[in-house]
Each structure stands twice: as C-alpha cells, then as structure tokens.
Amino acid sequence: NTSNSSYSMSTTKMIFLLFIQCSILLINGGRNVLRCSDAEECYDAIHAISSNFIECSGYESCGSASTIYAKGKETGIIECTASYACAATRNIKADGELVCSGYYSCWNSKSIDAHTVECSGAYSCNSVDLITSDSTVLCNGLQSCEASNIKAEKAVNCQGALACNEATITSFDNKISCSGTRSCFGAKLTSADSTCSCQGNLSCRNARIVAKKVIFSGSSAAENTRVSANKITAVGYNTLSYSEIDSEGRSSIKVTASKESAGVDATVICREGSECNVLCTDGCENLEILSMNGANITVSVDTGFGIDHRHTCDDNTNDIGCPIIQSSSSICDDEKLLQYLEMKREIIRNKLLYRDLKYETELESGFIADNDRVSSVITDDYYMDGHHGEELVEPDGFVFECRLEKECANSEMNDDSISCLGWESCLQSTINQTMDVHDGNAQILVYGEQAAIFSSLETNNILKCNGQQSCKSAISFIAPFVDCGGKESCAYISSIMHVQNIYCIGSLSCAQNYISSVGTVRCFADRACVGSHIRTIKVDDDLNSGASIQCEGYKSCSNGKLYARDGFIECTAYQSCVESVIETPRYVYIDAEEAAKQSIIFAPNVRIYGYYGATKAAISSYNDTLSLKVRFEGDLAGYD
Numbered sequence: 001n002t003s004n005s006s007y008s009m010s011t012t013k014m015i016f017l018l019f020i021q022c023s024i025l026l027i028n029g030g031r032n033v034l035r036c037s038d039a040e041e042c043y044d045a046i047h048a049i050s051s052n053f054i055e056c057s058g059y060e061s062c063g064s065a066s067t068i069y070a071k072g073k074e075t076g077i078i079e080c081t082a083s084y085a086c087a088a089t090r091n092i093k094a095d096g097e098l099v100c101s102g103y104y105s106c107w108n109s110k111s112i113d114a115h116t117v118e119c120s121g122a123y124s125c126n127s128v129d130l131i132t133s134d135s136t137v138l139c140n141g142l143q144s145c146e147a148s149n150i151k152a153e154k155a156v157n158c159q160g161a162l163a164c165n166e167a168t169i170t171s172f173d174n175k176i177s178c179s180g181t182r183s184c185f186g187a188k189l190t191s192a193d194s195t196c197s198c199q200g201n202l203s204c205r206n207a208r209i210v211a212k213k214v215i216f217s218g219s220s221a222a223e224n225t226r227v228s229a230n231k232i233t234a235v236g237y238n239t240l241s242y243s244e245i246d247s248e249g250r251s252s253i254k255v256t257a258s259k260e261s262a263g264v265d266a267t268v269i270c271r272e273g274s275e276c277n278v279l280c281t282d283g284c285e286n287l288e289i290l291s292m293n294g295a296n297i298t299v300s301v302d303t304g305f306g307i308d309h310r311h312t313c314d315d316n317t318n319d320i321g322c323p324i325i326q327s328s329s330s331i332c333d334d335e336k337l338l339q340y341l342e343m344k345r346e347i348i349r350n351k352l353l354y355r356d357l358k359y360e361t362e363l364e365s366g367f368i369a370d371n372d373r374v375s376s377v378i379t380d381d382y383y384m385d386g387h388h389g390e391e392l393v394e395p396d397g398f399v400f401e402c403r404l405e406k407e408c409a410n411s412e413m414n415d416d417s418i419s420c421l422g423w424e425s426c427l428q429s430t431i432n433q434t435m436d437v438h439d440g441n442a443q444i445l446v447y448g449e450q451a452a453i454f455s456s457l458e459t460n461n462i463l464k465c466n467g468q469q470s471c472k473s474a475i476s477f478i479a480p481f482v483d484c485g486g487k488e489s490c491a492y493i494s495s496i497m498h499v500q501n502i503y504c505i506g507s508l509s510c511a512q513n514y515i516s517s518v519g520t521v522r523c524f525a526d527r528a529c530v531g532s533h534i535r536t537i538k539v540d541d542d543l544n545s546g547a548s549i550q551c552e553g554y555k556s557c558s559n560g561k562l563y564a565r566d567g568f569i570e571c572t573a574y575q576s577c578v579e580s581v582i583e584t585p586r587y588v589y590i591d592a593e594e595a596a597k598q599s600i601i602f603a604p605n606v607r608i609y610g611y612y613g614a615t616k617a618a619i620s621s622y623n624d625t626l627s628l629k630v631r632f633e634g635d636l637a638g639y640d
Helices: 002-021 331-365
Strands: 026-028 031-036 049-051 053-056 067-070 077-080 091-100 111-119 130-133 137-139 149-152 156-158 168-171 176-178 188-198 208-216 226-234 244-246 252-258 266-270 275-281 287-291 296-302 310-313 324-327 399-402 417-420 430-433 443-446 456-459 462-465 476-484 497-504 514-517 521-523 533-536 549-551 561-564 569-571 581-583 587-590 600-602 605-608 618-620 629-632
Touching: 031 049, 049 053, 053 067, 067 077, 156 168, 252 266, 266 275, 266 331, 275 287, 287 296, 287 331, 296 324, 324 331, 417 430, 430 443, 443 456, 456 462, 549 561
Parallel strands: 031 053, 049 067, 053 077, 067 091, 077 091, 091 111, 111 130, 111 137, 130 149, 137 156, 149 168, 156 176, 168 188, 176 188, 188 208, 208 226, 226 244, 226 252, 244 266, 252 275, 266 287, 275 296, 287 324, 399 417, 417 443, 430 456, 443 462, 456 476, 462 476, 476 497, 497 514, 497 521, 514 533, 521 549, 533 561, 549 569, 561 581, 569 587, 581 600, 587 605, 600 618, 605 629
Antiparallel strands: 026 031, 296 310
16 A cells, blocks of 8 residues: 555656646636647647647647637637647637737648637638638738638738738628738638728739628729629729629619729629619729619719719710710620620630730849839739749758757857747847858748847848747847748847848738848738838849839838838838838839828839828939929829
8 A cells, every 4th residue: 555655646746747847737817828838849739739828839839739729708818929830730719819920820720710810920820721700800921811711700801911812701790801912812702791991902803702892992902803792982093904893683783983993894794673873083984884684874974073073974975984885675685795794704814814924924034014013913923932933042951959948048059050949949049150161051940939039140041030029139130031920020120130132921020120131121911011221222133123122011111211222112002101211213103002191202203003092192203313203093192
C-alpha cells in the first residue's frame, strides 16, 4: 500500500509539473486560458483544443487540429496570431470572437464559426469551406478571405486588396462592403434585404450581385458584373462598363447612372412584368436598354440640376444623352433580343480577354501604353505569393530556429538564416546578415506573434515578418525584399526602413513608419502604411515597375506623406490616401471613392476616377517647369 501510494503521488507530481511546463491551461480573471506559444506546440491535435480563451501565438502552433473551440459568449475568444497558427484545421468555433491576424493563420480550414470573425493577416481566412458569423466578418488583409464561403447575419467588410476575390458571400441582415482594390473581384455577393457597396477600383469586377440596393463608386467597380437589385447607383468612372443589370424576378428597379459611370457596352434588361426606371445624369449614350415584351420602362436624362432639366427617352427618339433602347412587342421579338444579348456577351468576353492579355504582356515587357499604368487590369498572378515575379535566392545554408516562447531573446545572431517561430522569440535581439561572410542568400523569417520586436534586423536577402506585431518597433530595419503579412507587423519602426521592395499586406502593417525604397512600396491591406512617410527612388533600370507607391487597401496610405521620384502613385481603395501629401513628377491615379479626400497633391498629371475622389483636395504642378494636367472623370471627383 505504501509503494502504491508513493507511485501515485509521484505520478501526480509529474503530471502536474508537465502541466505547468507546457503552459496549456492557466487561470486568468476567472476564465480558462489555453496558450500554445511555441512552434507546433499544439499542432495536429487529435482531441479538441478547448477552453474559454485560446491563444495560438507560435508558428503552426494549433495547425491541422481536429477542433479548436472557445466556449462562452463573452469569454469565448480564439486568437490565431502567428503565421499558419490555425491553418488547415477541421473546425474552428468561438462563441465570442475569432481573430486570424497572422499570415495564412486560418487558411484552408474546413469550418469557421464565431460571433465575430476578423481576418487581418494576409491570406488569413483564404480558401475556407465555410465561415459563419451571427454578427460581422472583417476581411482586412491581402486576399484574406479569397475563395471562401462566408455567411454572416450582419456586415461583411472586404477592405484589403483582393480580400474577397472569388468568394461567395451572404449577408442576411446588413451590408457587404468592397472597399479595397479588386476586393470582391469575381465574387458572388448576396445581401437580399440590404446594401452592397463597391467603393474600390475594380472592386466588384466580374462579380455576381443580388441585393436590395447596390452602390458602385470606384473606377470600373462593376466592370463585366451582373446585378440584380431594386436600386442601382453608379457614380465612378467607367463603373458599369460591360455590365448587366437584370430586373428578372423583381417588380421594379431603379437605375441611376452618369455619362462617366455608364462606360461602354453596359446593358439594362427589363423583363416582363417589371417597371424599370433609368435616370441618366449628363446622359448615357453608351448604355443599352433591352425592354422585353410586357415590360414598362421610363428613361430620362438630366442635363442640368433638378426636374426642370430632364427629358424622357424612348426607342423612337435620338435626343442628346439618351441611351440605346431596343423594345420587344412579342415573344418572337424577345427571342431575338436574347439571341442578340448572347452575341453581345461573346463579343465582350473576347474583347476583355484580348485587352487583359495585351496589358499583361505590356507589364512583363515594362512597356506602358500612352503614359498610362496597367496595374489596374493585370491578372491575379500579380498579387500571388513569391514576391510577384521577383527573382529571390532561397537559403542553402544552416537555418537556426528559435521555436520556443521568448527563445533567442536578447541575443546577437549572425547565422546564415534565422527563424523566429515562438511567441516573442528573438525579442530585443540583433540579427545582422549584411557582413561579408554571407553570400547574400541568408534570410530572416519572423513568424511568431510579437517575434523580433524591438530588434535590429539587417539582411542582404529576404525578411518576412508574418506574425501579429512581428518586427514591430525594430530599432534597425534593412532588407531588399520584405513581406509584412501579420497584423501590425513592421509597424512603428524606430529608424528609417531601407528596402528595395516591400509588401505591406497585413492590416495595419508598416503603420507610422519612415520607408525609403529603391523599388515599389505596396500597401495592400486595411490601413497598411497609415501615417507613414514613404519615399521611393528607382536606381535599377531593369525594375519594370519603377519605384511606385501603390495604396490598395482601405485607408492604406491615409494621413501620410508619399513621394515617388521615378514612379506612379496609385490610390485605388476607398479613402486610401485621404488627408495625405502626394508628390511625384509622373502620374497620380485616384481611382476610388474619396481616395484623395482633403489631400495635397504635387504632380504634373493627375487622373481622378473615383466618386468624390479628390473632394476638398489641393492640386499643384510638381514644379515651376512642368505644366499641370488634371482629369476629373468620376462623379463629383473635384467637388469643393
């Protein structure tokens, strides 16, 4: 009995010590907290990872698990904050909030179910079979919810570049907002009892939209899009080009478009039993209306301000500003119109295919036609991982891994390649790979939450900061190729960031910095680069992209100072450059709603394509030797 008792006590003590060592279960403020802060600490868990508060802050720390479940409406929170932290998990369920803030953090999961879902890391909720929320879903990082199926009781906000590209989204009781560049490109959007808004450049191109109300305010926002809604308003430049608005299944629809927004080859189809009211402000000669047998259409053109300046159009009038109207009076005529519609669709498909292939070829060759940039129409491969065509050197030497929580903190490391994988690993460390002993193929890979914060980071090759707040507040930051894919990664750097090409692709990444680049700076996520001073100078003539600044996420370059000596500056997402100082001797493109609101612009060529694109802005030529050319194409683009 005595020996059995000793064995029992020894076993109990061992289990208790192991329990403390692994930091699996803590008591904090009356709730259970489960922390997986080392790399792969809870990886491939067969049994459910379950607690009130679950924190997966190490690289792949909770990846490939069967189930991650946080219980309790107020306390049930899951945070997947490291790179690949919860990736490829079968079921992720939080009664409260789910935060996927690391690079690919919840990628390729089978099911996500939470009260609120935040996808703020780059690719964080990409390719998820089903995301459900009884509140809101936020897709803030680059391609963060791409190709996912989303069902939300309230709002779905797609604020990063390509955030909801090719996604299927249903909002039952609120709105769908597509404010990033190409944010809902090719998506299927359903908000049957509410609103869908497309505010970024090409934000809803190739989409299929069913809603009560739809607003298109970004340049080319509805290009080649099919829309079913009761009320459609188009106010951005070329917004409706190649699109279709169909009244099928609706008793009435109202379409408001302008000469600028109607674009080319847009079609309104008014079906039998529908009342279709089309109002063209300034005229819309390139819009075509197909009125089927039994439909009732009212078409008017507003040539001034107010009802007194309107005149009506029908298929027998050719008044200035009137759209093309084809009417049917029989079933036979309906068939002819439908055949015509199919022929028109085929012509549009071929036209767009040819145009995109032509522009892609021009981009690859470095040729830009008519002094215009082509990035707004290039293929999705431009955004894909792998530094988007840059030729990088993979490491072939020893890779030193800091896998545990706070491992390698306060260290000095000069190894061939360094991986900071655990929570706060490499904290306050010095990593220098710029010495002659290195042949240029070393890498710094920072994947854990808050890894390498307050550190000195210098390399001749690749620096990836893909955990939440990774590389934050670094005291030195020098690297030719940089990815900042975690939420708030690369933010608040204490010194000037010296880079060649940098991708700020996590929400709030690169915020409040001084960035000096000899290549292009890309701010592709919600508030990426917010409040930053960015200066680009091209030093290599082989760089096709020049040294441009691309602001493609919601408020991505707002409240900043942007200077591109040899490249373009592009503000293509909703409020992307609001209240900023913008300066270049080349072109500035304002392609989204309020993109340069209250900004100061110094450039010889400025093109404003978004609704209220430069409202309350000040525009001046770059210097006294250059003339000033400004094109106001979006509705109210230069208001006040």
